[in-house]
Amino acid sequence: MSHLLVLPILIPLGTAILLLLLRFQPMARRIVIGLSSLLIVAVNISLLLKINAEGIQSYRTGGWAAPYGIILVGDLFSGILLVLGCVIAVCAVYYSFAYLKTDAQKALFHALFFFLWAGTNGSFLTGDIFNLFVMFEIVLMSIYALLTMLGEKKQIEAGIKLISMGLLSSALFLVAVGGIYAFAGTLNMADLAVKIKPHAHHPLVSAVAMLFIGVFGLKAALMPMHFWLPDVHSSAPTPISAMLSGILIKVGVYAIIRIFCLIFVDLQGHFQTFILTLACITMFVGAMGAVAQTDLKRVLAYSSVSQIGYIFMGIGFFSVAGMGAAIFYIISHGIIKASLFLAAGVLKKMRGTMEMSEHGNMMKISPIFTLFFLIGVFSLGGIPPSSGFFMKFQLIKAGLDGAFYLPVAVALVVSLFTLFYLIQAWQKICLHTQEKAPENPLNPHLLVPVGVLALLALVLGFASAPVIDLANAASEQLFTPELYINAVMGKQ
Amino acid sequence: MNSLIFKTITKVVSPILMIFSLYLLLRGHQLPGGGFIAGLMTSAGFVMIYLAYGCERFDFKHRSRVFYFMFSGGLALSFLTGLAGLFVGGYFLKSGVAHVEMPLIHENWEFASAAVFDIGVYLVVCGVCVSLMTLLGEEE
Amino acid sequence: MTSILIIVFFPFAASLLLLLLSPALQKINFGTRLGWAISVVPFTCVALILSLLPGVHAGGASTFHIPWVPRYGIELSFLVDGLSILFGLLISGIGFLVVVYSIWYLSEKEDRLKFYLYLMMFMGAMLGVVFSNNLFGLFTFWELTSVSSFMLIGFWYHKDVSRYGATKALVITGVGGIAMLAGFIVLYSITGTFDISEILLMGDVIRASDFYVPALILIFLGCATKSAQFPFHVWLPNAMEAPTPVSAYLHSATMVKAGIFLVARLSPAFSGTAFWTGLVAGVGLTTMVVGGYMAIRQTDLKGLLAYSTISQLGMIMAMLGFGTQYSAEAAIVHIINHAGFKAALFMIVGIIDHGCGTRDLTYVGGLKKEMPHSFKIALVGCLSMAGLPIFGGFISKEMFYESTLHMPYSGFPYLIPFIAVSASIFTFAYSFKFLIWGFFYDAPKSPPHHPHEAPALGLFSPALLAIIVVLLGIAPGFFAHGVLELAASAVSGKTADLNLALWHGVNTPLIMSFFTVVIGIFLFMRLKKVVSVQDKLSEKVPWLSPNFVYNKGFLEGIPPLTQACMRWFQSGNLKQYLSVIITFVMLSTFGLSISQGNPLTFARLFQTELNFVHLLTFILLIVASLATVCFKNRISAILALGMTGFLVAFFYVLMGAPDLALTQFLVESVAVILILLVFYFLPPYFKEAPPQRTKISDISISVLVGSVMTYYMLMVMDSHLTETIAGYYLEVSEKLAGGRNVVNVVIVDFRGLDTMFEIAVFSIAALGVYGMLKLKKKPKHISKVLGSK
Amino acid sequence: MTREMLTIILLVLGLFFIVTGCLGLYRMPDVFCRMHATSKATTLGLVFILMASFVHLGFSSVGLKAILAIIFAFLTAPVGAHLISRAAYQRGVKLHDRSVTDALSVLYPEKINADQVQDKD
Amino acid sequence: MKLLLPLVIGVLFASGTYLMLQRNILKLVLGLSLIGHGANVVLISSGWIGTGQVPILGRDESMPFVDPIPQALVLTAIVIGFAALAFLLVLSLRVYRDLKTTDVAEIKGQKG
């Protein structure tokens, strides 16, 4: 048993606590943040490599065996998300130093950020349904706090919406956990899978599954539970917007995939039409919303809704190819969208607004920004050879293979709109002439993470084969739940 | 001007409340109680003091840093207990029970690491509740 | 085979080099030297492509692979055959001429660096398209052409029209690209490969497949949008906002020919069915007519050439659609003809624009005297375009007529030739309009500045093209045996034997040509009148134009429509959001559950013991929670909530949960105090009188939620499946964890991780509250509570 | 047996006083009078019930906790009544019509009197 | 009286929902608290298999114990719910201060 599996939770949690204690030592905090960020990246990558080499890993917290203690489980899917999360998080942390103004803000922000990170990693690793609830809560609570800490009017407005829906969803989560515990008498997800298997078509199981879709769908901004997203993503401090769109909405997606590939395997057919319908609506409405916006961050926020629809479409195919496509989509979209949000933050710093009509001239002011932004735009638009192309390609291929023509058609139409609204936004910001000079100069420190993520999106396109293979391997693993169950329940 | 009667009663009740909360904390592993309950109980005691004497008498405003480090320290304590489990017991949060022969009184005392964890919980709950009160009370 | 890599990637490398060196280059004044340096790239490509020619002559096609995503058979692989060589030569050859022309054309103040960067990227992408042997490599380069042409068209991005044109091109070709991608995937599902050379051998399989029609339609959508076929042609005229060298390059030989290329490339696999002919030829002929009809209306010379290009592309498409060996040959011949004269004419327009400051025929006229050299070149170009003898255009037009006469699957044998002739009449008319109006007639208004001829550097490229056009007419055999035959056989799939000649004797095509010229002259004479009729028509029925659909429907229609929809849907009203969410979740929970069957049996439901205390508690709970709702006064509501909480705690007592009861009592009291603290700041409930309608909907949503939860809970209470894991905890918690209070042991030991994070959540709440209350205030104040030193 | 009898007697007494107190809460004319009922009768009732449980469960299991609870009850119930009545008076809750004197009015000449009109807060 | 419990939960959820849908932000807070109570009751009832004794060992082993797991879960849920409630309360304070309203319908934020 190696401790590698628990480190992605321990390090950020310990860092957060340390940052709280180092409240009055800005320099020490800076060092701690730097070191532990790098450490987390190293740990997450080596964990992914280990899982890839040795198969699914499990860890007994407190030394209690499954199903009695809380088991941490790392399979390829969670490993991939851990790595994706840490890439985005490192960029967001770096960005935040230049983005935030006072030391008081930074002290609070970074402590909360590392709590958030710990919760995110925990959500990906936990093998216990109630622990997942707790992890979700830590994620949510950190988001509430990070969203409202700067106290802008829009943030307060978004905050009240998010927290109301968040509390509602937490209650529903508890209701669902209650139902499933009453039914199967256990909380460990692998054990639940075993216990529920013979009774998969009991009405209670379907009800619980649907409640979980409601709860996780709210986190993932699946229509019609997406209402919070545009406001929250557009008003949150930019590093948090990047985290939200890049990785945090994927926590919900992850959870849905996990339960439907482990606990409710036999309900896949029962839920397929439902999920695909929601996915199509999400794709379409998100894109429509994005077309309607005049505020760049809101364009990106609606775009995230739309892209979540794509991911759910991949899930809804319930095939290895579809799930592999969805996983690759998660990776690719995470990086691209984080880059775009961070780019939007650069603009916000320059002019203090996100209204696109107030911006312009970026081609003259900073060609390099224009380029990074454009890479993001074309990647998300699905132009090859960027990774965005492969994410859409795989999805469409999986859909056509499974004979889901209608969703594929919707996806194709929507992807046109995606390209359209992104190009429009890019033009308005980079090409249009703008009389007013920016209030602040462009901060090159802010540009670094934008560029890193944009280039990563490109690299992910050029060297997509290993990542695609990894995503598909993860998908195959997901469709062989016995592996997971054995790793948890078998010899440990 | 707050009621004199209430203030006097607070002087009597709040120390009892505190010692009762410590009792609940330390026996939580065996009987109802534990970190949450005790922490909330202690904060109820502080609330009572706040209600009776306002911010000034106990000087909540200037002690807010104490409560801040109370909850961060509590978090650190729980976390370190977990880490100790990792280094000593082989798993994160692995608990251990030690039986120690106490000097002078020659009794065999049982120390559970989970109790230390619970004390961390206690500190967090208490620190957070009082911080919340202070923050809001100060607004008032 | 490394030369193919150089051919494709040399332009990209040049482009990348420019990008990387741009900070350094920006500082030095490179003048025209950059252009000359860049011209090496296309020149090298031409040379290398020519060096490949003997190999193709000798052994046919050859391929070269670089793996990319082996899982899906996606790779960069290249196919060298006649077709790709022909297009490669066009792209790099005309590319070279355009670069040379641009050295003259681009003034000092233009951003030449960026221009060449985009141009090289575009050239690389085009070469990639034509040499690709993998549908995905092709698609990649295809999309890259869209992107780089977007940059080139929007080169003068500060102009609204430039951005409009660039976006339009990108959106429309983007639509096609997406469709094409889907088409490729459908094709893959038929053939199981993305390898073009393999696909080309599987024509029978493809045509027999159920997915033949969708695959064809989807792929053809891509080709049609790229090659500006009706009704997707609308982007092309607006793309004329690009600098003239770009227009000359993109709209003569390259970008617009990409669609043609792909149709030609895939025709061995797809052609030969009635559907193919109907679709491709139908669209092509329509485009040809529409393009010609529009071209004669134009007064802007570039606009005229743009519509002419559309028309000509339609013609080529039609020829490919006919699907015969002869028509394929004709298409190939016309591709090279059109590239030649159209590039030359575009460059002339650039010279005129330069010389007069405008290119509008309202201002420009009678240039024969001031621009004698340009006039000669224009003469060659226009006559070739009009399809008059001794020029290449004549040969290919004759071949076109010939092929219309022998096309298969034609239900109306005379219809197609008739359409061909009428379209060619337009061609004749606008060619003459260009020539006569531009160089002979005087314009009604005078241009901004006095016309002057371009220097030799500017005239070099068009002149060279004009010479080629003439050579194509008088010595077609040289070209035919050099490369056209190879290309034609790649298209038709059979060995082609081109016997090109100006004079075939008096045959039907010649008679058709005769009528074309006669009616063409007549039309040209009546041009002004015809144009005024056209103007009236388009005024009366504006919606007939695809442009109208794009502008009013797409650009101006969709954003307001979506805005209106989103304002209604995403109204910002929390209440609406919550109602939608909870209603949705509850309804679908019920629906998806009940569709699995009804788990409840009434007999079992009532087999429960009656506990008096429980009954009492439940009734009180119901009353308390209803009281919370009913109170009009907030303090009373708080009191009722507190009572609910205490009753819930008492319920925990009944459930045998002392820890819970204690916690609930404590939490409830502290919560009440917190609420009161906050209430101090807030005003009492306002006098709200919700409209009856909202009240009813609120009540019905609440009742829905309540009933679904009741149903859910009935299920839960009725379906305990197995032993729970609780037994283990009860057994070991004293032995292994040293605690008798199992709940506490579970919390701090078995599920310690939960608790660890739970206290973190608790701390985060405090931090969040601190942030909300303190961070926004004056810095002085911050230092007091938790603040900095 | 005596223990059980004692328990039951104490319990009945306790219940009696609690019911009386609540009845007083129900019947009395104004908040001050109502508080008379609750502060005395209910507290005593609770004390009796606690004593009953003390007797029933024995010193070993309930021990000092029952006594502590009784002390708490005696300490807190009157303070609570005092604070509420004071609050009521300060808010301007009027005394019942039959009231003969109001010595406290000198302390609070300007009463808010809001509570009389409506149950505002 | 097991049958009545689902009804109680239904009422808790229904009244919570109704309050949540009102326009006053305080009612929103109250409604969400009620829903939270409802959820906790569902969770604790999931271990209800009849009568049992308090899960504290070492006293009387004759009767079966009630299930301790739901209790532990509810305990966690209560604490988390309390934290969230505190946060929501302060947030509503901020809403009133910054937006000068307690009417949820006026907290439009951004439309569309």
Place this chain on the structure above:
Amino acid sequence: MRRHIVLNIVLALIWCALQEKLNVTEFVIGSVFGYGIIFMLKRVLEDEKEKISPSQGVSFVLFWRVFCYFFVFIKEMIKANIDVVKIVLSPKLKMTPGIIAYKMDVKTDAGITLLANSITLTPGTLSVDISEDRKTLYIHALHIEDAEELQQSIRDSLEKHTKDILG
């Protein structure tokens, strides 16, 4: 200081009682906790105004006086409850309520508190407020036939004993 020691001992005893073990170990632990609590709440435990300590120390006399007070209190309490029962159960709620002012002799915080609480718990009276100068206690009474008589009865029974204990 002396009071703190007394309080510390009381807390230690309460701790022992809660632990249900009366031995040296528990007592020491209890006093350590007690000391911690007293140290923490030092400022709270201070008196409101200048220190007016109870006049006598811990002695047998005090215990006797406490006993006396307790006896009187219980007696009055039972009377009070019978009184309340009578009123509540009487069909017509016979009473003449009102608020009277009562001049106190007790000076200490503890004394005033004890008196006020006792008054609340005894027949027909309820302490509503104390004047700013801590001399007047405002009492709500159910039966005010004669205010003087009522005041005198309080002075004789409850306040005398209260004064005996807490000055």
Place this chain on the structure above:
Amino acid sequence: MIDLVANIAFAILAISFALCLYRLLAGPTLPDRVVAIDTITTIIIAMIAVYCMKEGNAIFYDAILVLSILGFVGTVSMAKFLARGGKIFDA
């Protein structure tokens, strides 16, 4: 025996509860409602005590202690809120 008595006790306590509930709902003033809640707390304490007797189990006695103190704190804060127009943390 004690079981029966306890059930009767519960019934009687429920009646008392109902009386308090009436006062809570009917008011008419806020202090009335606060008194009602205070009394309800007392009744719940009594109910727990009776429940302890019925079950013969002192495990819930702590709840009695906690509730008696917490109920007091709640009542005080409510009273202060009413008295001072909302300021409850005011000396």
